[in-house]
Amino acid sequence: MNSETKNQTPPKSQRVLNSTNSIIGDLLKLAGQADIISFAGGLPSPKSFPIKEVEKATQTVLEKEGALALQYSSTVGEKPLIDQIGKYINSKGVPAQADEIQIVSGSQQALDLLGMAYIDKGSLVAVESPSYLGAIQAFDLYEPKYIEIPTDEHGLNPDLIGPEFKNIRFAYVITTFQNPTGLTLSVERRKKLAEKAREYDFWIIDDNPYGELYYDQEPPPSMRLYAPERTISLGTFSKVLAPGFRLGYVVGPKEAIAPLTQLKQAVDLNTSTFTQLITAQIMEDGLMTTHLPAVREIYKTQCEYMLKAMDQYFPKEGVTWTKPDGGMFIWVTLPESINTDELMKEAVARKVAFVPGSAFYTVGKEKYNSMRLSFVTVPPAKIEEGIKTLGELLKEKLGQ
Amino acid sequence: MNSETKNQTPPKSQRVLNSTNSIIGDLLKLAGQADIISFAGGLPSPKSFPIKEVEKATQTVLEKEGALALQYSSTVGEKPLIDQIGKYINSKGVPAQADEIQIVSGSQQALDLLGMAYIDKGSLVAVESPSYLGAIQAFDLYEPKYIEIPTDEHGLNPDLIGPEFKNIRFAYVITTFQNPTGLTLSVERRKKLAEKAREYDFWIIDDNPYGELYYDQEPPPSMRLYAPERTISLGTFSKVLAPGFRLGYVVGPKEAIAPLTQLKQAVDLNTSTFTQLITAQIMEDGLMTTHLPAVREIYKTQCEYMLKAMDQYFPKEGVTWTKPDGGMFIWVTLPESINTDELMKEAVARKVAFVPGSAFYTVGKEKYNSMRLSFVTVPPAKIEEGIKTLGELLKEKLGQ
Structure with a gap:
């Protein structure tokens, strides 16, 4: 009896054969590594989770309509x-x-x-x-x-x-x-x-x-x-x-x-x-x-914190970024000489991660001089540390 | 300003245009009507749900690792x-x-x-x-x-x-x-x-x-x-x-x-x-x-109950059905003169539902003389009532 199969999977569909590995997946993996300061993932701050309220509501639902809920x-x-x-x-x-x-x-x-x-x-x-x-x-x-x-x-x-x-x-x-x-x-x-x-x-x-x-x-x-x-x-x-x-x-x-x-x-x-x-x-x-004002306050504070660190540590010439009125992300535009797909590898070597801008474009991937930074997952002390590291790397690249 | 759109939806994909309405969806709707005895849906018996255990486990998880769980x-x-x-x-x-x-x-x-x-x-x-x-x-x-x-x-x-x-x-x-x-x-x-x-x-x-x-x-x-x-x-x-x-x-x-x-x-x-x-x-x-023996007992009892009612009320000639050793379903084969797609309409008019056999075939839909009965959702008293109604309808059709 031949117990070997020629193929390690069933024959794959074209959509699987055409698709590349997921960037989000790799990012979530990076974000999960304990020693990386990740501005890449969009994981909400765990501080914002209403654990007690969830516990209370779960109890109410199971007691009032448990059979329905399951x-x-x-x-x-x-x-x-x-x-x-x-x-x-x-x-x-x-x-x-x-x-x-x-x-x-x-x-x-x-x-x-x-x-x-x-x-x-x-x-x-x-x-x-x-x-x-x-x-x-x-x-x-x-x-x-x-x-x-x-x-x-x-x-x-x-x-x-x-x-x-x-x-x-x-x-x-x-x-x-x-x-x-x-x-x-x-x-x-x-x-x-x-x-x-x-x-x-x-x-x-x-x-x-x-x-x-x-x-x-x-x-x-x-x-x-x-x-x-x-x-x-x-x-x-x-x-x-x-x-x-x-x-x-x-x-x-x-x-x-x-x-x-x-x-x-x-x-x-x-x-x-x-x-x-x-x-x-x-x-x-x-x-x-009742809950949302506290969430907004967390994100506002963390955003201000990151913007302040960027002002302090990022190179001044040719580097610009958005100042959001809400949400989770800052978008950085760099001089065209910088390819953030490449920069990412060096950043990760220094234990900082972001999302390279090319990931967000559909028509061609020619826009390599941008990056997305999220300020919601990393605690404030680590935000400063990570932005400082990233700023130093950028200054080295730009000779500033 | 023209506030009318020619189309009520974005242009539909071929896969939507080719697909017909979902039979399961319609069945779950029927099963949800209070006055229908539905042997159609495969909804597990709510009696089998471990509500207390879920409540206890939820509490443990939220207290031990709430931020992770959310x-x-x-x-x-x-x-x-x-x-x-x-x-x-x-x-x-x-x-x-x-x-x-x-x-x-x-x-x-x-x-x-x-x-x-x-x-x-x-x-x-x-x-x-x-x-x-x-x-x-x-x-x-x-x-x-x-x-x-x-x-x-x-x-x-x-x-x-x-x-x-x-x-x-x-x-x-x-x-x-x-x-x-x-x-x-x-x-x-x-x-x-x-x-x-x-x-x-x-x-x-x-x-x-x-x-x-x-x-x-x-x-x-x-x-x-x-x-x-x-x-x-x-x-x-x-x-x-x-x-x-x-x-x-x-x-x-x-x-x-x-x-x-x-x-x-x-x-x-x-x-x-x-x-x-x-x-x-x-x-x-x-x-x-700890939990599964009780679930098995519920289903075994309800299956026996349905089989007993079928023995009592279903026509004897040309009608056969499976006797499962587990699970949720009995499969009934009827004389070829009966088309269960048609029979379903008459059954629903009498407030009983099942799944017509044709729904389970892929190559042609020629096998119209079968039906699937589920005994897990309907309580025992209603099982007898529903099987009696269905048996009477079948006897009328078959002149037995």
Whole structure:
């Protein structure tokens, strides 16, 4: 009997053969190494997790409706959570009926479902330049072609959207505290983007994981306010409650949500009933008003801390960076002589990590002189140490 | 300003345009209607849920490692859970190293990832005839062609596997308390299936959600025992603990698991850390030995109850059904004059539901004279009432 197989796996699909190893995965691994100061990962500060509130809500849910919480859920999601999300969105002045909301297993799953529902091989998809690398990875599985939406120091520039957008499947945007730039689109540009979407008849996917993480002033609401008939918006509990729950939601016209529900049935049946009902209970207990100010304060302080360290330690000439009003990221632009893919290796050798800018571009990878720094995971004392190390490395490279 | 869009959704992908509405989804909706006695859904009995144990384990986890439990997890899964699963599988005499295990968001997600990793459009995939409809739906998204593995009253028949299996991507089988038939493959047939897999060099995916739900005698172990070098096996906590956790696992040679990890990164980053750590704690607390006997007893009793009612109320001539030794399902074969797709409508009008047999076939839908009955969700008194109604309807149809 021949117990050897010629192949170590079943025959692989083209999509696996075409795909490269995940950058996010490698980054999370790096971020997990104890001796690396990682500005790469986007892991929320554990200080922000409401452990006691979760414990209390879990107890309430198990005692009140334990059998329900441990059973399968419907594919759209649990009504108490959908109702709470609807109320929350309405409180921002944005429309959302119960049948316009689909619960997902983290907003990363929303990206996968949107790709599956609305991208064929070769379809045109518009993304900001730069954009969230996790979205690009999710869409890549469905083999689109990308159009980049040009951005400047105020975020995406709707004036530069032309007739080439007529044939896109959708424009994927992060209008608030963008990943990776940290920039927020003004109300004026939001309105202009809505006009352009109507003019060229395209759909907008507005991914909004960071909107509640503002430092002083609440940012403008989702594109759903400005173009409700053609916007699908994404939300998540990962940044305001706990990423370990894997809980997000998609909001849009019900006809545009229906295909996502149908596909979700096939890909994971439903999202955890248990974490859905606990989260509904936490929202009912008033988390959004009581817990969020403390989270915002943590991130504001850490952001200020990093910006101060950058002022102190980064080279002065030819190096610029964004000053976000919220969120988790600072975007650094370096002189063109520096390739951050290469710089990353030297930085890691000195026990500091960041995400090289090239990871956030779709059309060519020619933009090598940028990097994303996250200030939310690393404690303040380590922020200074890491920025100092990175600043010294940059000064050496630039001869400053 | 034109605020109307021509389209109510973004342009749909071919896979959405090709797909029909989900039968499982419709069934879960029916099962949820209060006045229907549903033998259709496969919802575990809520009586089997260890609510107190979950409450205790949650408290322990939040107090011991709350910040960890609420944070992102690595994509492969949490080490404490992987270690517990490894130990559990080894206790069955089946090999499983830590790096051969991938945690998934319910075993439905494993089916999606396997399809994504190992099916291209037009690839050949072998499934039992009949097979689990949720697997067929998951694979369908990747547009394979199917070969059916013939089954008889003892389950799949490996003697009928010939050289046409040389070019398949994999054979998807449920060897124990099969869905939908309830049949279990003998050790002899398992060995023969392993031989055929070696002879024709194909991979086996052995889906095993029901193995622990045996009534008297423990069934033979997974195909991993008989062909470890070419078997990927699937497990889940949905039937032994709680479907609301959405927690399953894939076990196989590490090279065959790696593409699943890579894809999972893009589709949902990771499975809930919270439910993973709670489940690891519950396993450490000894759930598998203390809780399962009670679950088995519930299902054994309900199965006996249904079989007894069928003996009493079902027509005698030309109607046969399986007598499972475990699991959740009875498979009924009717005279060929009866089309159960049609019968379903009349049954629902009389407030009883089942799954028409055609849902479980891939190659043609010609096998209309069968149905799947689940005895696990409906309480005993309602089982008798529902079977009586169904028996009367069948007798009318058959003139008995």
